[in-house]
Amino acid sequence: MLGPLDNAIIVFFVLLVLSIGYYFSKTAKDMESYYLANRSLPWSLVVGTLAASWYGGIGVVGTVGYAAVYGLSTWAIWSIGAHLIRMPLALWVGPRIQIRTDITVPDLLESLYGRKAALLGAVLMFFVCAQIGEITAVGYIGEAAWGVSNVTAGTIMVALVVVLTVLGGLMGVAVTDMLLFFCMIFSVTMVFPGLFGDIGGWAGLRTALGENAPLMHPTGGMSFWKAVMLVVFCFSPYADPTFYQRFSAAHSPKVGRRALLTCFCIWIAFDIVICTTGVIVKALYPDAQPEVAYVRLVLSHMPVGIRGLFIVGLVGAIISTLDSYYLVGGTTLANDIYARARGIASLPQKTIVAYTRLAVVLLGIIGLSVAFRFKLAYDAFLFVGSIWMSAAFVPIVGGLVGRGRKTETGGILSMVVGGGLFGLLKLFPEITAVEPLLLALPASFLAWLIGNRIGEDRNGEALKA
Numbered sequence: 001m002l003g004p005l006d007n008a009i010i011v012f013f014v015l016l017v018l019s020i021g022y023y024f025s026k027t028a029k030d031m032e033s034y035y036l037a038n039r040s041l042p043w044s045l046v047v048g049t050l051a052a053s054w055y056g057g058i059g060v061v062g063t064v065g066y067a068a069v070y071g072l073s074t075w076a077i078w079s080i081g082a083h084l085i086r087m088p089l090a091l092w093v094g095p096r097i098q099i100r101t102d103i104t105v106p107d108l109l110e111s112l113y114g115r116k117a118a119l120l121g122a123v124l125m126f127f128v129c130a131q132i133g134e135i136t137a138v139g140y141i142g143e144a145a146w147g148v149s150n151v152t153a154g155t156i157m158v159a160l161v162v163v164l165t166v167l168g169g170l171m172g173v174a175v176t177d178m179l180l181f182f183c184m185i186f187s188v189t190m191v192f193p194g195l196f197g198d199i200g201g202w203a204g205l206r207t208a209l210g211e212n213a214p215l216m217h218p219t220g221g222m223s224f225w226k227a228v229m230l231v232v233f234c235f236s237p238y239a240d241p242t243f244y245q246r247f248s249a250a251h252s253p254k255v256g257r258r259a260l261l262t263c264f265c266i267w268i269a270f271d272i273v274i275c276t277t278g279v280i281v282k283a284l285y286p287d288a289q290p291e292v293a294y295v296r297l298v299l300s301h302m303p304v305g306i307r308g309l310f311i312v313g314l315v316g317a318i319i320s321t322l323d324s325y326y327l328v329g330g331t332t333l334a335n336d337i338y339a340r341a342r343g344i345a346s347l348p349q350k351t352i353v354a355y356t357r358l359a360v361v362l363l364g365i366i367g368l369s370v371a372f373r374f375k376l377a378y379d380a381f382l383f384v385g386s387i388w389m390s391a392a393f394v395p396i397v398g399g400l401v402g403r404g405r406k407t408e409t410g411g412i413l414s415m416v417v418g419g420g421l422f423g424l425l426k427l428f429p430e431i432t433a434v435e436p437l438l439l440a441l442p443a444s445f446l447a448w449l450i451g452n453r454i455g456e457d458r459n460g461e462a463l464k465a
Contacts, residue, residue: 002145002299006308013183013312017164017176017319046250046259048178051266052320057137058381060188060274060317061291067278068290071215073222075275082234083264091257105396106336112399113411113458115340120415121392122336128388129329130363133381134318135371137291141318144295145311150372157315158364161322165330166357176323180316185270187306187313191298192273195280198301205276208283215279229435233382236389238397322367326360333359383426390440391419394448406459410452418444 002010041049067074105125110118135154142153164176199205206216214220219227250256278290285293295314299307334355374380395414399406418440425436432439 002307002311003304005305006311009305009308010312010315013180013316014160017160017180020164020176020179041250041255043251043255043259043262045175045178046255047262047266048181049320049324050259051263052177052181052184052317054263054267055184055270055317055321057134057141057314057318057321059321060184060314061137061140061294062133062381063271063274064278064281064294065290067275068282068294069221070226071212071217071221071279071282072275073215073217073219073227074278075271076218077222077227078230078234079268079271079275081231082237083267085234086237086260086264105392106332106340108399109395109411110340112406113395114408117395117408117411117415119337119340120412121395122332122340124388124391124415124419126329126332126337126359126363127366128384129325129332130367130370130384131322131325131381132367132371132374132384133379134322134325135367136374136380138315138318139372140289140291141295141311141314144292145299151368154368154371157318158322158368161319161326162360162364164319165323165326165360177320180313180320183309184313184317184320185266187310189270189273190306191301191310192277194301195277195297199280199283205280205283209279210283212282212286215282225433225435225438229437232437232441233386233389235393236385238393326363327356329363330356330358330360333362386437386440387419387422390422390437390444391415393441394418394444398445398448405452405457407452407455407457409454410448410450413451414444414448417447 063074066078106118106122109121135158136150138157139150139154142148142156143150146153196205199208202216206213209215222230250259277294281288281290281294281297284297298310302310334352338355339352371380374383392415395411398414399411421443422436422440425431425439
């Protein structure tokens, strides 16, 4: 469905992104410059990279697919809930991260609970950073736009992201995020008024849905336990390593706070556009794969040239998320697992950066090997995110805001019990109809409370970090 001009526009943006990565590769000399851009990101770049990495393919294509299944409840329950719950992250938790000396989330875990807890958290976080949902989403885009297999599209995308991340570090990622975020917002919102008008507005959409009209109700398309799970999952950014990385890289705590509050306004408005589009896709193509149907629907309503910009926007959203997580995951394997096991003082900074770049390649391979086992892109996102949240949410947030005892046993036990229970309930779903995350989080919290009564209190060590 794409013409020569569309493909030429896409190739131009690919070359531009790679050029930016190459330019900033010259400034990445150590972990401070490669991973945190020397803590110099201004408000505009923090807004662009936070907003872009939050959406990705999951936030656009994946949300359309989820809204086609669960209706406007996707916006009313998930979107509004997620953004309201993140207010304390912007106002209190995030600024506390920025003023600490920790570079990564495992560094934070080590200062709170010790080296063993940091290694366990680093291993879990590395696999989460593969972000398989984004690769699932780009597979659907490739199938709809070029007619290629999802594996082929995913492989090309991962190769591009790996090259960008390996070259540029955080500064290269942030600059390309800003550029691609503009393309995503412009292209996705530009086509919406035409789609909404063609179907006849809200009244026409309700009529077109027919027996699926309950999808128009704010809670009508979602089961009780699914809704509760999504509300709880709204807390996931509190354990998201890319959020903490951006706050640490911001020029000051005030810059990080203002940037996230700005993003809230953008996200709320953009989400209603995406979720409504998902319901429109359901009305027009009730039996089709919604992610593929969405891309084809939009391309059929756009003129030549603009279609290329639309694909750049979608693919750019995926690049923005993948390169962010690959950077975090690569740094995790090199700096938080290998270097910590060997002794950070014995490894030169350039060596750690080199190992980080090799780890980014490994993340791409892991993501490609798992991504296409899920039917919906959002299911892949929720699965991976729930594993990390079950294990890491309580020790990270509890460690930052809790005032009581914190011990090595508390941190390790919380991660093992939370992550282990989630995995057990996923392997044996017949045990209970309750979403595994809803049971794993309380279990992790209880284990954290009990574990913190055992062993030496590390509050003094945490204050020195």
